[in-house]
Amino acid sequence: MQWETVIGLEIHAQLSTQSKIFSASATTFGAEPNTQASLVDLGMPGTLPVLNAEAVRMACQFGLAIDAEIAERNIFARKNYFYPDLPKGYQTSQMDHPIVGKGFLDITLEDGTVKRIGITRAHLEEDAGKSLHEDFQGMSGIDLNRAGTPLLEIVSEPDIRSAKEAVAYVKAIHALVRYLGICDGNMAEGSLRCDCNVSVRPKGQAEFGTRAEIKNVNSFRFIEKAINHEVQRQIELIEDGGKVVQETRLYDPNKDQTRSMRSKEEANDYRYFPCPDLLPVVIEQSFLDELRAKLPELPPQKRERFESQYALSTYDASVLSASRELADYFEVVAKTCGDAKLAANWVMGELSSLLNKDNLEIDQSPVSAEQLGGMILRIKDNTISGKIAKMVFESLAAGEGATADEVIDKKGLKQVTDSGAIEAMLDDVLAANAEQVEQYRASDEAKRGKMFGFFVGQAMKASKGKANPGQVNELLKKKLEG
Amino acid sequence: MHQLTLAEIARALADKQFSSAELTQSLLSRIEQLDPQLNSFITVTAEQALEQAKAADARRAAGETGALLGAPIAHKDLFCTQGVLTSCGSKILTGFKAPYDATVVEKLNAAGTVTLGKLNMDEFAMGSANESSHYGPVKNPWDTSRVPGGSSGGSAAAVAARLLPAATGTDTGGSIRQPAALTNLTGIKPTYGRVSRWGMIAYASSLDQGGPLARTAEDCALLLHAMAGFDSKDSTSVDQPVDDYLAALTQPLAGLRIGLPQEYFGAGLDARIGEKVMAVVEALKKLGATVKDISLPNMQHAIPAYYVIAPAEASSNLSRFDGVRFGYRCENPKDLQDLYKRSREEGFGAEVKRRIMVGTYALSAGYYDAYYLKAQKIRRLIKNDFVAAFKDVDVILGPTTPNLAWKLGEKNADPVSAYLEDIYTITANLAGIPGLSMPAGFVDGLPVGVQLLGNYFQEGRLLNVAHQYQQVSDWHKQAPSGF
């Protein structure tokens, strides 16, 4: 049986406003419990919500960025249920009239192809507080600092067909919200949360299978694992004669499995109705026009520009445009050294490895874009070889010089390009290895290839890596030919 | 001193006939002496009142003037008063000392009023008899075996018994106007959005409005002017300047066009009340008004629509009362669900629980369209009726209630029969227009009220008509015997 996976994602992005969506409390992460919970946030009797203009603006920016319909009016609705982290006993959200309607986001897959993922809607709502389950003598502790933080819930169409596509989509949303400056995308802190709706169906079947929802998966890696695990679970279940139950599940990264959540609300009836404390929100066309004019260059446009302006492959262009910071970094390097291809290679290669190794973000890079660009310039003008450059790079990273030139100078890493000097060095090498020279001259083409490498190695050793490799090759060949 | 109206008190204080402290002390003693018969107060804030009175006297000595400077009032117990028990007449708010002041309270404090205490009310404003309070029923000073009306029953009883000159109340389906009618007072529910709801604990958010109860239209004008105004903390508050209600009082009524809805004078109305209403019409005609028959064809559907919308909104508004952050918590909850269910079951009274359940049902899956949505469509029909009517008339006049004050306990067996008492008042809340009730005489020694309804933001006009009527009548001056 051939199976097809169908995935829809609901992403909650915490908007990076100063104050909460309906109250003027701070939204800073990590404050002492309940020190950022005002009367409104606590759901005190008699309190009322007033809508944060910035949350509206950010939601509209997102809508424009995904080419979505943005309705003239949107309405807040109450989602009623009881839970200790929900002080009013209802969450103010949006139901029938969300602020952002249908849109789409293009994602680049590993093979370089671009796939369009539909976005059904995005709406504003308030976040709930947090339950701390550490024991307070059999009690749980509730912190309402987070209650009232603005969320943008982004709902995708069930257009996603694999865990990898899902990750690409989440990464694209992550990049987009950071590009727009509306969310910091910090999944570890919960600024970006992902719920995955997963189902399977026999290939070719039109109907969707029953889906399970995996809630609150908080890293790209876990998203991939959780989905893969869930797909496996569902297929095995069905093949064993069972039925997939529509339910909410949690991913346990330690056990790498999903488990059914002890249901919060069983089959809940949320009794949505328009919130009578809030009025319909009007979005004027002029407001949208102004907002559109001020949108920064977005990932799809940047990717296209990188492809055309810098002649990069689609894949390279999408990697480099994945985040605004990375794209900006790359462009400074490219400008400084005048060679986009080299810049791309170094950024995606050595720099990337360095950052990953030490778990650093691009804006924490120990090597600045100017430093890297300056170094690549020295490769281009033959001051150093590619190999030596790696050493220079490491030195820069260790803070051993303010510029590549400084390091090259300090450590005497300048490439030797004087053919006279190289010849002299080579003569010494050949003289020191007379036997091997004999052997070489006596061997055929095939054997020579291998032996040639030996001499190159010796030459590099003798010159402490500083001899220009191209010249070494050329001159060595000549000398060995005899 | 207790016979004086707010306006008279203002003049007396200005003339230094007595101080606010003296007046306050005198009323506090009166409350102590007489309120046990009425049970109109839940909390008497004697110490704070005297402090406020002294402060007001000091402000006056420093040269400040102001119609409400040093005026004694009290607040219906759903207005949050910082540091003072705010109970909404419910056990579930036991121990709830409000951590802030309602905007109405803040504004009146700023104007220099002296708060004597918090007034009894139907639990969470749900009721028309003030019999559902956790703190016991309130008695009508005109006949203490009868109800004073509700939900602002405590406000009405206290003012009618001259325990204080005026009080704040709230009106969601008639809860200012109906008790005013049953206790011989003037009370006004302003246009929706006119008075801030910040700190006014919600029953039905799209229907609730705060307003004054007093013995005269002039006093209502004084108090409403200070209560009203835009508040940025309330999204439903209207950003429109407050009219000069006092100045509007003296406008002559010549040319006033009064509408009499034919639907008002049908089978359900006590004929004797009908007579009193027509007598008022005659008096107003003598003052220069003209009268026209009009129709409000959808009026009869107002009660079912109200009893869907109000409970629906209330069912959601009251979910925050869960024993977690404030108020009553049941003892030894064995788990979370037990905490919720028992705290709410023990904390809420029967009528509140009924309405929460009706509201929950009306919003539940499968019933939303047939109940909630349907009710909102009827709501629009009712509004349309008024919009049409006000094209031809300036005010709509009729009885405030279909019956006189009934006996305590009489309607307990059948809550629906109490709901039907709201027939004249409810439409104003659904449409959001202002409504006023004023004294119109007595039947069997019990007060009768006449209701005036006006177009949006026509509070001034309603107060004007009432004031002019009160210049040629003296029902409003009569006091219940024994008080």
Place this chain on the structure above:
Amino acid sequence: MALERTEVEKIAHLARLGLSEGELPHTTATLNSILGLIDSMQAVDTDGIEPLAHPLETTQRLRADAVTEANQREAYQAIAPAVESGLYLVPKVIE
């Protein structure tokens, strides 16, 4: 549209109102009487009528994004039934 007791139990649960066996019949009867009143709405022709959610058909005002609330945890928690280390305590929440 009369309610059966199972529906009444469901409604009570949704509203987190404890309802004892003993109360159930009376509560069911009273609710049905209220619903009887409400059901008269069905006779009204509301075809083509837009629902009215707010009496004054105005629109939502927006607030500038600024933090103006200070920490008042002590004052607000002074009236709480159970707090510890700044947290509100409830019977253990099991996920």
